[in-house]
Amino acid sequence: MATGSCVCGKATYTLKGQPLARSAQAICHCHDCRRLTGSAFTYSLQVRKEDFALFDNSGSTDSATPLLRETKFTHISGVTMKFSACGDCGTRLYKQVESPEHEPFLLVQAGTIIDRGGDKDGQGVQVKPDMELWTKHRASWIPAIDGVVQKQEF
Numbered sequence: 253m254a255t256g257s258c259v260c261g262k263a264t265y266t267l268k269g270q271p272l273a274r275s276a277q278a279i280c281h282c283h284d285c286r287r288l289t290g291s292a293f294t295y296s297l298q299v300r301k302e303d304f305a306l307f308d309n310s311g312s313t314d315s316a317t318p319l320l321r322e323t324k325f326t327h328i329s330g331v332t333m334k335f336s337a338c339g340d341c342g343t344r345l346y347k348q349v350e351s352p353e354h355e356p357f358l359l360v361q362a363g364t365i366i367d368r369g370g371d372k373d374g375q376g377v378q379v380k381p382d383m384e385l386w387t388k389h390r391a392s393w394i395p396a397i398d399g400v401v402q403k404q405e406f
C-alpha cells in the first residue's frame with residue numbers, strides 16, 4: 253500500500269495494491285495537461301476506485317472549504333475530464349475520464365504519491381510509464397523514454 257497527499261497535507265489518500273498500477277501509467281504531453289499541471293507534461297497512474305481512499309488530515313471540523321474541488325475540462329482527445337484538487341492548496345490529486353469504459357478508474361497524479369515511510373522522493377514517479385501520449389506536442393528538449401509506447405496523439 254502507498255500513501256499520497258497534496259502539498260499542504262490536508263488531503264491525503266491511501267492506495268491499495270502492489271505494484272501501484274498494473275494497467276496504464278501514462279505521460280501526456282498535450283497542451284491541456286501542460287496547463288493543468290503547470291509543467292511540461294502530466295504523469296498519471298490508472299488505479300481502480302475501490303483501491304483509493306481519501307482522508308481529511310486537517311483535524312479541523314471547519315467545513316467552509318471542501319476537502320476537494322472538482323473542475324471539468326475538455327481534453328484535446330475530445331473526452332471530458334474532471335480533476336479533483338485540494339480545496340485549500342489546489343494540488344491536483346487525480347482525474348477522471350467521463351466515459352463508461354473509464355468509470356471504474358481514477359487517474360492519480362503520480363507526483364502526489366509518497367511511500368509508506370513518507371519518502372518525499374515519491375514512489376509514484378519511480379513507477380516507469382508504459383506509454384507517452386500526444387508526443388507531437390512534446391517539448392523539444394525531452395527525449396522519448398526508452399522502451400515506452402509512443403503515441404503521436406491518443
Ligand SMILES: [Zn+2]
Pocket residue numbers: 258259260261262263338339340341342343
Ligand atoms: Zn492541500
Ligand SMILES: [Zn+2]
Pocket residue numbers: 280281282283284285286327328386
Ligand atoms: Zn493530455
